[in-house]
Amino acid sequence: MISEPRADLCAALAADLTGLSYTSARLRALWGVPADAALGRGSAHPARAALHASNDPVALVARLFWLGDPVPADALAPVMPRTGIDGLGQLGLVESDGELVRPRAMIRPQAYVDDAGTGEWWIASDLDELALGGSLPPDHVLGVGGASMTLAGLQVPVPGGSVLDLGAGCGIQALRARRAAASVLATDVSLAALRYTRFNALLNGVDGIDVRHGSLYEPVAGERFDRIVSNPPFVITPRKEGVPAYEYRDGGLVGDALVQQVVADAGRHLTAGGIAQLLGNWEYRDDEDGLDRVRRWVGESAAAASGVELDAWVIERERLDPAAYAEMWIRDGGTVPGSPAFDELLGAWLRDFADRGVSEVGFGYILLRRSVAGNPPLSRYERIAHPIAERGLGAHLAAALAAHDRQAALDDDELATTRLRVADDVTEARHHLPGAADPSVIELRQGGGFARTVTADTGLAALVGSCDGDLDVGTLVDAIAHLLEVDAADLRRELLPRVRELLVDGILSFVE
Structure with missing residues (x-):
């Protein structure tokens, strides 16, 4: 230490x-x-x-x-x-x-890339399993892992303002947040973690990062922040004797209750327009879908913040069955697969899941925003399992939020008067049955962002292909309706909701 x-x-x-x-x-x-x-x-x-x-x-x-x-x-x-x-x-x-x-x-160099450029930090942390040659101690302070880098890349690059790093660990999120924020407050239940956060800030010459000791939101009771970022100890660990509870990944609560608490209390600690971003696990139980559980937590957060509207964008990236989930985290603690200790821990994990009716565990990203009065809320709960390039996702999320706000403020008649442009990274793929003149499937494929593939009919594909910024949406729809020999008003009612989705996805953008 x-x-x-x-x-x-x-x-x-x-x-x-x-x-x-x-x-x-x-x-x-x-x-x-x-x-x-x-x-x-x-x-x-x-x-x-x-x-x-x-x-x-x-x-x-x-x-x-x-x-x-x-x-x-x-x-x-x-x-x-x-x-x-x-x-x-x-x-x-x-x-x-x-x-x-x-x-x-350990002190390891860690390169980073964000909107402001590239650089490298030295990140100190406790000796890991490579150095120890065995299992980690329960009070281990983790260095930079895959989840840490994922969350760092997801951070919305909003300049200025205050940031709360909830559960700071070695301080990697605080360092990343300080690249854009005016000040960062890092909290953790581990005093050793806070020492590492201070050390890493000093070692890298980064000022403006303060620390406070305590669990979750307790050190900041009554305070609000422009952004909250958290890679919380979200791992679902059995509360059984003999099962080690690692501070860096285990919050000491049953099941996914730790992530539920982080979400449920976020709203009251955000300023108007403030954004919270975190990683988390959520359970699929006999009577409840995992994403529905998160939706319920978001409702609890809005209620806790005196009924304030909360935007929510939740993306599930992975879903594991109980055995696969348990094996992953037992290995993470340094216990060797196939050993008696590994089998004993696996049995404890599986009994815990069975007793609580857990069939699967989801992992993903949660973005919450305290809505500004008058803005229609964003509510997206989706599953994206395909590979994505995580570099630049923070900027993509920021652009998506701005696009949502702008299109939500327009009624359909106003949206029809706007000029749009298709993103440079979008391509179109058409699939034909042998000998068929018309395609059976048309796909719009996004190269950046979340690398979405959107299935389109002829009308939507024609509209997207025509969005070069010269003519407004209404004029384009009318022309497409004429070519397809369909009613223009009906086509407009069909296409405009899809246009709104494509704007948030980043496949289309507004022309200024």
């Missing part, structure tokens, strides 16, 4: 790491593509072999802070001239007996 961070030592360490070029690209070049792929599978052996064979000073630091291996003190001291081994010890990052230096924490 690291110590309370000192600004001077963090600055010295940052200078040493900069001088070494301790970056993701440098490390990948040192250990090579096959080793990088092996790390993704949880195997450090190829990378370890490559680093031990290298005389590059950055390889020595990577052995210590990336892989968690001890290194010779006399070799480390010259490559950390500003911090020194003593300084690393004062920060709580290492311990040394004078001959070997052993890590007490």
Whole structure:
């Protein structure tokens, strides 16, 4: 566990790491593509072999802070001239007996890309299973994982304002939020996690991030924020003796109640127009669909905020049966599949799901927005299981919210007077039966965003294909109705609701 961070030592360490070029690209070049792929599978052996064979000073630091291996003190001291081994010890990052230096924490470079550009942070966290060689301790502070990067990419890049990072962990969401926000308040039930958040902010020279200790919204009672971001401890863990409860992923409540509480209390902590974004799991029970459960939680959040309207956009990305879900998270804790301990934990998980009537568990993204008075609410609950490129999703969500607001403020007659343009990443595919003159299926395919495939009839395909910004929607519909020999008013009633959906999807956009 690291110590309370000192600004001077963090600055010295940052200078040493900069001088070494301790970056993701440098490390990948040192250990090579096959080793990088092996790390993704949880195997450090190829990378370890490559680093031990290298005389590059950055390889020595990577052995210590990336892989968690001890290194010779006399070799480390010259490559950390500003911090020194003593300084690393004062920060709580290492311990040394004078001959070997052993890590007490990981420090790994983490590259990022957002609307403001590219960059890289160093992210410190507790030693992971690669370094420990076994199961994680319950108070483990997690580094940057796949879920962390997903949520970071989803963050809506709204400039200025205040952000609450609920359950900050190592502080990666706070760092990402601070790229656009004026200030960030990070909370966590773990004091160690808050130390890592402070340390990582200082190490990367990021100001404007404050921390408070406490569970969920307790540290911010009565306060409101322009944005809330949370990767909460959403994993559904049996409340049984012998089943470890990891602080970084387990909120201590039964089933999906932790995510329910985060959602249900979000509305009262948002300013007008404020946005909350989180990841979560939700259960499918005998009597309730998973997305219907989340819909009910959103209603509870609106009620808790004195009836304030809440926009909701919930996207389920994955659904697992109880066995697959349990196996995934047991492995995540470092327990080896096939071992007696693994089988015992799996049995406890499956009994818990069976006792509570859980048939499946969903995972996905939740976006809530405290509606501005007069705006019709957004209510989207959908399943998107196909692969998507998560880069740029935050900007896509921001554009989708703006498009929803603009089209919702227009009645059909007003919408018909607007000029629209089809997005540059949209293509059309037509499928014909052998020998048929007309297509049996027409698809509009989106390259970016959520990579949607929209099935279109001839009229909708013609309208989308004609949206080049020159003529208004009404004129285009009338012309298409003439060509198809159908009633123009009927075609307008049919197409305008689809146009509204395509605007929110980002397949069409308004011409200014």
